[in-house]
Amino acid sequence: MKRLSGKWHVVYYLALFMYFLDAVWGQIRYSIPEELEHGAFVGNIAEDLGLDLDKLSARRFRIVSGTKKQYVEVNLENGVLFVNERIDREELCEQSLSCSFHLQVVIENPLELYRVEMEILDVNDNSPNFPWTEFNLDISESSAPGSRFPLESAQDLDVGSNSLRTYLLSVNEHFFLDIQTRSDGSKFAELVLQNPLDREQQSAHQMVLTAVDGGAPERSGTVQIDITVLDANDNAPVFDQSFYRVRLAENAPKGTVVIKLNASDLDEGSNADISYSFSGHAPIKVRQLFSVDSETGEIKVKGVIDYEKTRMHEIYVQAKDKGPSAVAVHCKVLVSVLDKNDNLPEVILTSVSTPVQEDAPPGTVIAVISVMDKDSGENGNVDCEIPHHVPFQLHSSFKNYYTLVTCDFLDREAVAEYNITLTARDMGSPPLFTRKTILVQVSDVNDNTPNFKQPSYTVYLTENNAPGASICALTALDPDSGQNAYLSYSVLEGDIHGMPVSTYVSVNSDNGNIYALRSFDHEQLKNFQITVQAQDAGFPPLSSNVTVNIFILDQNDNAPVIVSHVPQNGTAPSETVPRSVDAGYLVTKISAEDADAGQNSRLFYEMLQATDPSLFSIALYTGEIRTIRQLVEKDPTRHRLVILVKDNGQPPLSATVSIILSVVDSLPDSPPDLGDLSLSPHHSTNFTLYLIVSLGAVSFTFLVAIIVLVAVRRLKGRPSNKESKFPSISCCCCCSRSEISTTTEVFKKSNLNVRMSTGASEVNSNGALPQVYCYKMCLTPESSKSDFMFLKPCSPVMSVQQNNAKSTDYLTSGWSALDHNELSNKRAATPNELKYSNKDWTWTNNQRNSAYKYSSANMEGTFSRQPKFDSDGFSCSVAPQYWTWGNHMN
Numbered sequence: 026m027k028r029l030s031g032k033w034h035v036v037y038y039l040a041l042f043m044y045f046l047d048a049v050w051g052q053i054r055y056s057i058p059e060e061l062e063h064g065a066f067v068g069n070i071a072e073d074l075g076l077d078l079d080k081l082s083a084r085r086f087r088i089v090s091g092t093k094k095q096y097v098e099v100n101l102e103n104g105v106l107f108v109n110e111r112i113d114r115e116e117l118c119e120q121s122l123s124c125s126f127h128l129q130v131v132i133e134n135p136l137e138l139y140r141v142e143m144e145i146l147d148v149n150d151n152s153p154n155f156p157w158t159e160f161n162l163d164i165s166e167s168s169a170p171g172s173r174f175p176l177e178s179a180q181d182l183d184v185g186s187n188s189l190r191t192y193l194l195s196v197n198e199h200f201f202l203d204i205q206t207r208s209d210g211s212k213f214a215e216l217v218l219q220n221p222l223d224r225e226q227q228s229a230h231q232m233v234l235t236a237v238d239g240g241a242p243e244r245s246g247t248v249q250i251d252i253t254v255l256d257a258n259d260n261a262p263v264f265d266q267s268f269y270r271v272r273l274a275e276n277a278p279k280g281t282v283v284i285k286l287n288a289s290d291l292d293e294g295s296n297a298d299i300s301y302s303f304s305g306h307a308p309i310k311v312r313q314l315f316s317v318d319s320e321t322g323e324i325k326v327k328g329v330i331d332y333e334k335t336r337m338h339e340i341y342v343q344a345k346d347k348g349p350s351a352v353a354v355h356c357k358v359l360v361s362v363l364d365k366n367d368n369l370p371e372v373i374l375t376s377v378s379t380p381v382q383e384d385a386p387p388g389t390v391i392a393v394i395s396v397m398d399k400d401s402g403e404n405g406n407v408d409c410e411i412p413h414h415v416p417f418q419l420h421s422s423f424k425n426y427y428t429l430v431t432c433d434f435l436d437r438e439a440v441a442e443y444n445i446t447l448t449a450r451d452m453g454s455p456p457l458f459t460r461k462t463i464l465v466q467v468s469d470v471n472d473n474t475p476n477f478k479q480p481s482y483t484v485y486l487t488e489n490n491a492p493g494a495s496i497c498a499l500t501a502l503d504p505d506s507g508q509n510a511y512l513s514y515s516v517l518e519g520d521i522h523g524m525p526v527s528t529y530v531s532v533n534s535d536n537g538n539i540y541a542l543r544s545f546d547h548e549q550l551k552n553f554q555i556t557v558q559a560q561d562a563g564f565p566p567l568s569s570n571v572t573v574n575i576f577i578l579d580q581n582d583n584a585p586v587i588v589s590h591v592p593q594n595g596t597a598p599s600e601t602v603p604r605s606v607d608a609g610y611l612v613t614k615i616s617a618e619d620a621d622a623g624q625n626s627r628l629f630y631e632m633l634q635a636t637d638p639s640l641f642s643i644a645l646y647t648g649e650i651r652t653i654r655q656l657v658e659k660d661p662t663r664h665r666l667v668i669l670v671k672d673n674g675q676p677p678l679s680a681t682v683s684i685i686l687s688v689v690d691s692l693p694d695s696p697p698d699l700g701d702l703s704l705s706p707h708h709s710t711n712f713t714l715y716l717i718v719s720l721g722a723v724s725f726t727f728l729v730a731i732i733v734l735v736a737v738r739r740l741k742g743r744p745s746n747k748e749s750k751f752p753s754i755s756c757c758c759c760c761s762r763s764e765i766s767t768t769t770e771v772f773k774k775s776n777l778n779v780r781m782s783t784g785a786s787e788v789n790s791n792g793a794l795p796q797v798y799c800y801k802m803c804l805t806p807e808s809s810k811s812d813f814m815f816l817k818p819c820s821p822v823m824s825v826q827q828n829n830a831k832s833t834d835y836l837t838s839g840w841s842a843l844d845h846n847e848l849s850n851k852r853a854a855t856p857n858e859l860k861y862s863n864k865d866w867t868w869t870n871n872q873r874n875s876a877y878k879y880s881s882a883n884m885e886g887t888f889s890r891q892p893k894f895d896s897d898g899f900s901c902s903v904a905p906q907y908w909t910w911g912n913h914m915n
Contacts, residue, residue, distance in 0.1 A: 055106070056144040059114040064107050067097055067143075070130070071104025074139055078104050088141075089129040089375040089393040089426075092117075097128065097143065114145045115182045119334070122184055122210075129426055131376055131393055138422045149187040149240025153179040156309050159249035162216070165350030166224040166254050173203065174216040175341060175355055178306040179236030179246050190239035195232045200252075202234075207339055208359075213306045216250070224254040255350035262288040262299045262344045264356040271358065275332040275365040279325075283315065284358055286322035288344035296348030304341035304355050311340050315360075324358060332364040333399040366404040366453025371397050372461040380466035383437040391417065391465055392429040396449045404453040411445050417465070419447075429463065437467040438504040471509040471563025475501040477571040484539075487578045488547040496530065496575065499537035501559035509563035512537075517556040517570065526555055530575075539573065547579040548620045581625040581674025587682045589616040597665070599685040604656045612641065612686060615648035617670040625674035633681065634667035641686070643668060650684075662688045 055068050071078055076086070081101045088099050088106075098109040118124030124147070130139035160177050181189040192214035194202045199222060203215045214234065230252040237245045264286065271284045290297040301322040303312055314328040315338070324340060338360040345353035377392040398405040409427050411419055416433035429445070443465045450458035477499065484497045503510040514537040519526045532539050537559070553575055560568035590598040590613070600613045619626040630648040635641055640660060643650050650666070664686040671679035 052140040052142070054142040054144065056146055057108070057112075058146040058148050059112045060148055060150060061108045061112065063109065063111070067106040067108060069104050070099055070106040070141070074130070076104065076132070078102070083134070085131075085133045085378070087131050087376050089131055089395065090126070090373075092126050093373065096126070112145055114147050114184075115151065117145060120182065120184055127423075129393060129395070129423065131390065131428075133390060136388070136390055138428070140423050140426075147184050147187050149183055149238060149242075149244060151182040151187075152244035153181040153189050153236035153238055153246040155179045155234075155236065155246055155248040157248060159251060160305060161251045161253065162305070163253045163255050163351070164218070164222060165352050166222045167350060168218050168222065168352060170218050170221060172218040172352070174218075174353075175304045175306040175343070176202075176214045176216055176234060176250065177248060178211070178213040178308060179248075180309065181236070181238050181244075183238060183240065185239075187238055187240040189236055190243075191237050193235040193237060195234075197230065197232055199230065200232065209337070209339075215306075222254045228254050230254070260291040260296065260346075261352035262290040262346055262354050264288045264344060264354060267356050269356065269358040270361070272361045272363055273326070273330060274363045275330055276367055277326050277330050279327060281326040283324040283326065283340075283360060286317075286324065286342055286344070286356065286358070288322065288354065290346045292346060292348060294348070296346050296351075298347040299344050300347060301342055301344050304343045304353075307341045308339075310335070311338055314338065315340055317342055330362055332362045332401065333368065336362050336364075338362070364401045364404060366400055366451065366455070366457055368399040368404075369457050370407045370449035370451050370459045372409075372447060372449050372459055373397075374461065374463060377463070377465075379464065380468035381431070381435065382468050382470055383435040384470045384472065385431055385435060387431050387433055389431045390428055391431065392463060394419075394427040394429060394447065396425050396427070398451050400451065400453065404451055406452040407449050408452070409447060409449050411447055415443055415445055417443070417445060435467050437469050437506070438473060440467065441506075442466045469506045469509050471505055471561060471565070471567060473504045473509075474567040474569045475503045475512050475559040475561055476569060477501045477559065479571070481571060482573045484573060484575045485578050486541070486545065486575055488545050488580045489582055490541050490544055492541060492543055494541050496539040496541055497573070499532075499539065499557055499559075499571065499573070501537065501569070501571075503559075503561050505561065505563065509561055511562040512559050513562070515558050515560070517558055519556065521553045522550065529553065530555060532557055545577045547577045547622060548583065550577055551622075552576045579622040579625050581621055581672060581676070581678060583620040583625075584678035585617045585619045585628055585670040585672055585680045587615065587617050587670065587680055589614065590682055590684050592683070597683040597685050599687060601687045601689045602652070602656070604688050604690055606652055606656065608652055608654050610652040612650040612652060613684070615643065615650065615668050615670065615682065615684075617648065617680065619672050621672065621674065625672055627673040629671055629673065631669040631671070632666060633669045634665070636661055636664040636666075640664065641666060650686075656688060660688065664688070 053070070053073050057065075057067055071081060071086075081104060086099065086101060088095075088097065090096065094110055096108065096110050096112050097106055099106050114124050117126070124145045126143050126145075128141040128143060130141060131137075132139075155177055157177065162174055162176075164172075164174060176192075179189055179192075181187075188210075189212055191204055191212065192202055194200065194214075194216075199218065199220045200216050201219050203217050204212055205215060206212050232250045232252070233247055234250055235245050235247045237243055265288070269284055269286070273281075273283055286301060288299050288301070290299055299322075300319045301317050302319055303317055314326070314330060316325050316327040317323070318325065322342075322344070324342070340358040340360060341355060342358060343353040343355045345351040373395045375393055375395065378390060379392075381389060381391055394409065396407045396409060398407050407425060409419055409421075411417060411429070416431060416435060418430055418432040419427045420430060421427055429447075445463040445465060447461045447463055448458055449461070450456050478501070482497065482499065486496055499514065501512055501514075503512055513534045514532045515534060516526055516530060516532050516539075521529055527542075529542055530539055531542055537557070539555075539557070555573050555575065556570050557573055558568050558570050560566050592598060602610070602612055615630060617628055617630075619628055628648075629645055630643045631645075632638070632641070632643045637660060640653055640656070641650055641664065642653050643666075648668070648670070650668075666684050666686060668682050668684065669679055670681070671677045
C-alpha cells in the first residue's frame with residue numbers, strides 16, 4: 026500500500042484530527058441510587074441522544090466503562106440503559122461525599138462519541154456502629170463540673186444525610202453530651218460533668234450512648250458506658266499544645282515517628298508519672314495506622330499510609346498521671362499525608378473491534394481505551410502513546426479516554442496481525458508507566474487473484490495413452506486466506522477439431538490435475554491447446570487463466586505399408602530384367618510408407634531371401650533393386666526376392682513383400698507407359714483452381730523473364746543463337762529446403778513435363794515455353810535437407826537434343842498422360858510432416874527401357890561419390906544415388 030507523504034501527510038492527519046473533534050459533541054448525566062437490582066431502568070439513552078433505534082446495531086452502538094466492572098448496559102432494541110451489576114456506593118467511592126463514574130458511548134458510521142456521567146446516590150443501608158459494645162471511663166470525684174471526657178465515636182459508612190447525625194445519652198443526674206464536628210464533617214461526642222461526683226455516695230455509674238443517622242427511616246447503634254468514680258488527685262497533666270499539625274509522606278515505613286508529644290504534671294511521684302494513649306473517640310482506622318508510645322508520647326506509623334485512601338488523619342491522644350483519681354487531658358494531632366508517585370497508571374481496554382477488515386478506510390475505530398492513575402496532581406496525569414511504525418493512531422476524546430484508529434490502509438497479505446504496545450506514562454518524578462499489548466487481527470478481503478506458478482505450461486504426452494491417465498498437475502496460489510484462497514480449477518470451453526474440449530481432457534477442480542478422457546493418436550492429432558481457469562471462492566470470485574500446450578508424442582504403433590508391388594489376387598508382382606544389362610542396372614524400386622513420425626517412420630530395406638543373392642541387391646534407404654553383376658547364361662531365368670521393410674522405432678515394426686524377376690533377352694521397343702506414375706497418393710480437389718492460376722502465373726513469369734533477359738543481351742550487342750528461337754542464357758541457383766518448397770509448389774501448380782536424369786532434369790512446357798529448362802539437383806538419400814540447383818534456362822548440346830528426341834517425346838507424352846486425380850490426391854499429404862518413407866513412382870518395363878536408352882549417355886559416372894561438372898562449370902557432390910519422387914515433389 027502506498028502511503029501519503031510530505032505536506033499531504035500533515036494535511037491528512039490534521040483533517041482526521043478535526044474529524045474526531047467534530048465527532049465528540051455530546052454529554053449527558055444520569056443519577057441513580059445504589060443497590061439497584063439487575064435490569065433496573067436508568068434511562069433511554071437512545072432517546073436522550075436523539076439516535077435512531079433502527080440503526081443502533083448497524084452503527085455498532087456500544088458502552089465503554091472506565092471501571093473494571095460493567096455496571097450498566099444498553100438494550101439495542103429499545104435504547105434503554107439498565108443496571109447490569111449491583112452498585113455498592115461504599116465499595117465504589119468509600120466515604121466520599123460525591124460518587125460518580127463515567128461511560129463513553131461509541132457509535133460508528135460515522136464515528137460519534139458521547140460522555141455519560143453516572144452519579145451514584147447514597148441510600149441509608151448502613152447503621153452507625155461502635156467499635157465495642159461497652160467501654161469503661163474513670164473519673165475522679167474531685168473533677169469539677171464542666172470537665173469533659175471524650176467518648177468512643179460511632180462509624181457510619183453512609184454519607185450525606187444518611188451519615189451519623191447525632192448522639193443521645195440515657196437520662197442521668199451527673200452528665201450530659203456535647204456533640205462536636207470534625208473538619209471532615211464527622212461528629213463525635215464528649216461527656217460533660219454537670220454535677221459533682223461523690224465516690225462515697227455512688228462509686229459507679231452506667232449509661233447508654235446511642236448514635237443516630239439522618240436517614241429515613243433513621244438507623245442507630247448503641248454502646249454502654251461504665252463510669253468508675255476515683256479518689257481525688259489534685260493536678261492533671263498539661264500538653265504543651267492542645268492542637269498539633271504535622272506532615273507525613275505517603276508510604277512512610279513502619280516505625281516512622283510522626284510526632285513526639287509532651288505533657289507535664291505539677292504533682293510529684295507517681296502523680297507526676299504520665300502515660301500516653303489514644304483518646305476514647307479516636308477512630309479505629311487511626312488506631313490501625315498509628316501507635317502511641319505510652320512512656321515517650323511518640324506517635325509512630327503502624328500501618329500503610331496511603332494518600333489515595335485518606336489524605337488527612339485526626340489523632341486524639343490523652344495523657345494522665347499514674348496517681349489515684351488521675352484525670353486525663355487530651356490533644357488533637359492533624360496529620361497531612363503528602364502524595365508520592367507510587368501508583369502505576371491503569372489501562373482498561375474495552376470495545377476492541379478485531380479483527381478489522383483489510384479494506385477498512387483510515388479513521389476506522391479499533392478500540393476504546395481508558396486510563397487512570399490513583400495519584401494526584403502531576404502524578405495522576407497520564408499520557409498514552411503507541412509506536413510510530415504501525416498504521417494506527419491514538420486520539421484523545423475525553424480526559425483519560427483514547428480511541429485507537431487506523432491511519433492508513435491495511436494489507437493482510439503483508440501483515441496479518443499487529444501487536445501494538447500501548448504505553449501509559451504519568452507525569453510524576455520519576456514517571457511510572459504501564460505497557461499493554463493490543464492484538465489487532467486483520468481479516469481478509471478477496472483482493473488477490475489466483476496466480477499460476479508458470480505463465481504457460483507445455484506438456485508432452487505419448488500417444489496411445491489409457492483414458493483417464495494423468496497428463497499434468499497445475500498449481501495456482503492465492504495470497505488471500507480462508508474461502509478467498511480456496512481454489513477450484515476448470516477447463517474453459519473451446520473446440521478441438523470441431524469437438525468440445527470437454528471430450529478430450531478434464532481437470533480435478535480441487536487439485537488442478539488434468540486427465541485425458543480419450544486415447545490420443547499422433548497420426549490424427551499432433552497437438553492441441555487448452556485454457557485452464559483457477560477461481561477462488563471469495564465474493565465476488567476472482568480468477569486467472571493459463572494456457573496449456575499439449576503435444577502428442579509419436580509411438581511406433583504403425584508398421585510400414587508396401588505401396589508398390591502389391592500382390593494382386595495372391596500373386597506376387599513380377600518384373601523383367603534384360604539379360605544384357607550391366608552391373609548397377611536399376612531393376613525396380615520398392616516403395617513403402619509409415620504413418621508414424623520421426624525415427625519411427627524412417628524406413629530401411631533388406632533382402633531376406635533371393636534365388637541368387639550374388640545377383641541382386643537392394644539399397645538400404647531407397648529400396649532400389651539393382652544388379653550386382655552382369656547376367657550369364659547359367660543364371661536362372663526366374664528369381665524370387667523377399668524384401669523386408671522395417672522402421673527405426675523401438676521396437677521396430679516391419680513388413681515383407683515378394684517379387685518375381687524374370688530374365689529376358691530384350692525389352693519390347695514400345696513407348697513407356699507412365700500411366701501408373703503418381704506424384705502423390707492424395708490430393709484435394711480444392712486445389713484445382715490454384716493449380717490453373719499458378720500455371721498461368723508461372724508461365725507468364727517465365728516468358729517475361731526470358732524476354733527481359735533477351736532484351737538485355739541484345740542491348741549489350743551479343744550475337745544471338747540462330748539455332749534457337751531465343752538465345753541460350755545460363756543461370757544457376759541452389760535452393761535450400763525452405764526455398765525448394767516454393768519451387769516445388771511451382772512445379773505442382775504448373776502443367777510442366779519433367780524429365781529426370783542423374784545430372785539434370787528438364788522441364789518442358791505444353792507449348793507455353795519456347796525452350797527446355799534444365800534443373801540440377803544435389804541430393805543424398807540419407808539427407809533430410811536436400812538442395813536443388815536450378816539451371817534456367819539450360820540449352821543442351823544440340824546433338825544431345827537430336828539424338829534423344831525420340832526418348833524425349835516418349836517421356837513427354839507419358840508425363841502428360843498423368844491422371845490429375847492421382848496428382849491431386851498426392852498433394853493432400855501434409856508437406857511439413859517429416860517422413861522417411863519413399864513415396865516414389867515405379868518404372869514399368871516399357872518406361873524403364875525407354876528411360877534407359879535416353880539416359881545411357883547421361884547417367885554414366887553417377888555410381889561413385891565425386892564432384893561432377895556440367896557444361897557450364899557448376900559442380901555437385903553426388904553420392905551413389907538414384908532419382909526418387911517423394912518429399913521434394915509433395
